[in-house]
Amino acid sequence: MTHEILTQLTESLVAGEPEAAVDLTRQALQAGIEPLEIIQQGLIPGMNIVGEKFQSGEYYLPDLIIAADGMQQAMQILEPELVTRQQKIETAGTVVIGTVKGDIHEIGKSLVATMLSANGFTVHDMGVDVPTETFLAKVRETNANLVGLSALLTTTMTVQREVIQALQAAGLRSQVKVMVGGAPVTQSWADEVGADGFAEDAMSAVTLARRLVAQK
Amino acid sequence: MTPLHLTTLSPETIHKIIDEALALIVDPGIRVHNPQALNLLAEAGAEVDFSAQIAHIPEALVRRALESVPKTFYLYNLDGQPVVQYGGDAVHFDPGSTAVTILDSLSGAQRPPVTADLVKLVRLVEMLPQYNAQSTALICRDVPEGMGDLYRLYLALNEMRKPIITGAFGKQTWWTMYEMLVVAAGSEAALAEKPLAVFDVCPTPPLLWSDLTCQNLIDCALKGVPAELISMPLAGATAPVTLAASVVQHTAENLSGLVISQSARAGAPVVWGGAPAAFDMRHGTTPMGDPATWLIDLAYVQVGKALGLPTHTYMGSSDAKTLDMQAGMESSNGALLAALAGVNMVSGAGMLDYLRCQSLEKLVIDAEIIRMARRVAAGIEIRDEPIALEIMRRSGHRADYLSQPHTHRWFRKELPMPSEVIDRSPLEAWEKAGRSTTVERAQARMQTLLAAYEPNALSTEQRAALHEITLRAARQNGLDQLPDRTLL
Numbered sequence: 079m080t081h082e083i084l085t086q087l088t089e090s091l092v093a094g095e096p097e098a099a100v101d102l103t104r105q106a107l108q109a110g111i112e113p114l115e116i117i118q119q120g121l122i123p124g125m126n127i128v129g130e131k132f133q134s135g136e137y138y139l140p141d142l143i144i145a146a147d148g149m150q151q152a153m154q155i156l157e158p159e160l161v162t163r164q165q166k167i168e169t170a171g172t173v174v175i176g177t178v179k180g181d182i183h184e185i186g187k188s189l190v191a192t193m194l195s196a197n198g199f200t201v202h203d204m205g206v207d208v209p210t211e212t213f214l215a216k217v218r219e220t221n222a223n224l225v226g227l228s229a230l231l232t233t234t235m236t237v238q239r240e241v242i243q244a245l246q247a248a249g250l251r252s253q254v255k256v257m258v259g260g261a262p263v264t265q266s267w268a269d270e271v272g273a274d275g276f277a278e279d280a281m282s283a284v285t286l287a288r289r290l291v292a293q294k
Numbered sequence: 295m296t297p298l299h300l301t302t303l304s305p306e307t308i309h310k311i312i313d314e315a316l317a318l319i320v321d322p323g324i325r326v327h328n329p330q331a332l333n334l335l336a337e338a339g340a341e342v343d344f345s346a347q348i349a350h351i352p353e354a355l356v357r358r359a360l361e362s363v364p365k366t367f368y369l370y371n372l373d374g375q376p377v378v379q380y381g382g383d384a385v386h387f388d389p390g391s392t393a394v395t396i397l398d399s400l401s402g403a404q405r406p407p408v409t410a411d412l413v414k415l416v417r418l419v420e421m422l423p424q425y426n427a428q429s430t431a432l433i434c435r436d437v438p439e440g441m442g443d444l445y446r447l448y449l450a451l452n453e454m455r456k457p458i459i460t461g462a463f464g465k466q467t468w469w470t471m472y473e474m475l476v477v478a479a480g481s482e483a484a485l486a487e488k489p490l491a492v493f494d495v496c497p498t499p500p501l502l503w504s505d506l507t508c509q510n511l512i513d514c515a516l517k518g519v520p521a522e523l524i525s526m527p528l529a530g531a532t533a534p535v536t537l538a539a540s541v542v543q544h545t546a547e548n549l550s551g552l553v554i555s556q557s558a559r560a561g562a563p564v565v566w567g568g569a570p571a572a573f574d575m576r577h578g579t580t581p582m583g584d585p586a587t588w589l590i591d592l593a594y595v596q597v598g599k600a601l602g603l604p605t606h607t608y609m610g611s612s613d614a615k616t617l618d619m620q621a622g623m624e625s626s627n628g629a630l631l632a633a634l635a636g637v638n639m640v641s642g643a644g645m646l647d648y649l650r651c652q653s654l655e656k657l658v659i660d661a662e663i664i665r666m667a668r669r670v671a672a673g674i675e676i677r678d679e680p681i682a683l684e685i686m687r688r689s690g691h692r693a694d695y696l697s698q699p700h701t702h703r704w705f706r707k708e709l710p711m712p713s714e715v716i717d718r719s720p721l722e723a724w725e726k727a728g729r730s731t732t733v734e735r736a737q738a739r740m741q742t743l744l745a746a747y748e749p750n751a752l753s754t755e756q757r758a759a760l761h762e763i764t765l766r767a768a769r770q771n772g773l774d775q776l777p778d779r780t781l782l
Contacts, residue, residue: 094699094702096699135714138705138706138711139696140697140701140702140705141702143697143702144697144699144702147697184693185693188696188697189696192697261720264721264722265722276722278719278720278722278723278726279720279723
């Protein structure tokens with residue numbers, strides 16, 4: 079049977095109330111509910127409902143983001159508890175994401191990072207104007223299996239190709255799947271530069287990331 | 295709320311127009327082809343030439359009528375809720391009425407409408423929140439002409455919850471339609487207390503109230519049913535070509551209608567409406583999508599407001615023959631101007647081809663146009679105090695507003711989203727989804743909405759009574775059985 083408190087936690091994410099999500103997470107721990115149960119029966123169902131409402135057209139980007147924010151804040155409380163119990167949640171994948179060198183556009187990339195994170199991926203957001211070497215170093219360091227490259231300008235989208243070639247040259251290409259995105263980016267561009275996938279919005283990026291990880 | 299508000303005429307011009315209209319209804323006077331109306335006008339103090347059927351209406355009579363007519367009244371839905379405010383600057387939209395053809399969804403060609411078309415249309419209008427009222431939008435050709443008006447109302451009453459804009463084509467059929475409305479409202483008193491319908495009554499330009507429209511107007515007044523005065527000067531043909539002069543004619547015709555109504559019963563609800571048009575000097579047609587038409591509309595609406603009356607107009611329709619860019623631009627411009635002018639009831643949505651043709655797809659598309667027009671008319675609201683300082687200092691130089699709770703709190707009100715009829719997807723997504731056109735997306739939305747329609751709350755007894763009334767009229771017109779309205 080689901081605890082009433084977990085139902086409320088789910089509802090707080092759906093309603094876009096991150097502060098309530100944090101309170102309810104604390105209350106759930108105090109009530110002796112296991113962190114894994116809080117995640118699986120409180121937080122994840124909430125994120126799933128928000129995702130469904132987005133797909134059906136009822137919810138919009140700010141609804142996704144505020145829910146993801148609530149999820150992340152709740153996870154910050156739960157993670158130390160998981161460590162204490164020597165438990166961990168299975169990560170859906172480890173992602174290194176950033177906007178390529180020469181491009182300072184942040185919104186699309188951050189949106190994808192937020193949504194991946196809220197959907198169980200371990201996300202390393204490298205920010206904007208990220209040098210190619212920095213992507214490579216982070217992939218080595220974290221043993222990531224996904225790379226997300228954002229570019230909003232037609233002049234910087236060619237850098238996506240450079241990063242992919244650099245991954246190849248460094249012998250890392252077989253370790254990672256590469257997703258590309260950004261306003262000028264299309265599926266045919268993704269094919270041309272040798273990326274593994276392209277998504278036109280943040281929710282599709284989550285679907286794509288899941289699909290790419292499953293291929294490995 | 296600080297709504298934008300559009301005005302067309304200066305106060306001096308309005309004054310002049312009203313003065314000239316008042317002078318016109320004295321000399322040459324108004325033609326009134328109805329004995330009861332002539333008697334009422336004579337009793338009220340007009341100088342009446344019974345043999346010529348002309349009434350010379352003095353200004354004092356108009357002033358008295360303006361005193362007694364309600365400045366505001368409401369239309370109620372079938373649940374008894376007031377949903378349309380006639381009066382002030384409230385803006386509502388309803389589908390254009392009395393189309394003689396429908397644009398067939400499959401063939402894209404105009405054809406005669408039948409029962410199933412109107413049933414679908416009424417259901418669709420129920421499901422589109424942009425429409426505040428129904429209208430008896432189609433003339434069904436699967437019943438005899440003599441019952442065309444009342445049959446529309448019969449079908450609509452069986453499907454609708456929203457109030458309805460209607461009209462009678464005959465003196466007797468008005469009474470049949472009234473009987474139907476009484477059934478739907480529960481009683482005569484209930485209908486008078488909470489009007490469910492407005493009847494359009496149209497003077498004939500120039501300066502004529504026909505027998506039929508006079509009678510409808512008088513019967514409406516006596517029974518407390520709101521009447522919408524639809525003067526329709528045709529600038530350059532049945533009215534002077536200068537726009538201001540056409541507005542003078544409109545004012546004279548509507549003022550005389552107002553006096554007829556208030557002479558029948560002081561306090562009867564009346565709407566200052568119209569359907570004027572510019573005359574097309576090449577084709578001899580009556581374009582509703584012409585800027586001159588809109589200017590006459592906007593001007594007479596302003597005259598109506600200056601007189602303190604509820605207003606109506608025909609805007610937001612197009613003269614295009616199909617759902618093309620002409621249809622889009624004419625409909626958009628008209629609807630936006632009407633919303634900005636604060637017209638209480640804007641009729642015309644769904645219509646093409648000089649108000650001859652209705653289209654279900656266009657009703658769905660026009661709902662988006664209306665959404666846009668309303669959003670602009672609503673203007674900019676101050677949500678926070680201070681306006682921006684607090685939120686902008688919190689974010690500093692970070693472009694993180696998408697993730698701010700402030701955005702989550704306000705975006706639905708500030709940036710309301712269109713339906714899927716309007717394509718906002720990136721190119722790639724649009725191509726992947728099949729490169730759909732506006733009309734295709736409207737068709738898809740129409741199917742979704744129709745599938746979600748739920749019947750209204752009329753009782754079995756009420757439905758039976760409506761059927762009985764309509765069947766009686768059908769038999770008088772040589773039809774033994776009504777078409778099956780459940781066949782969709």
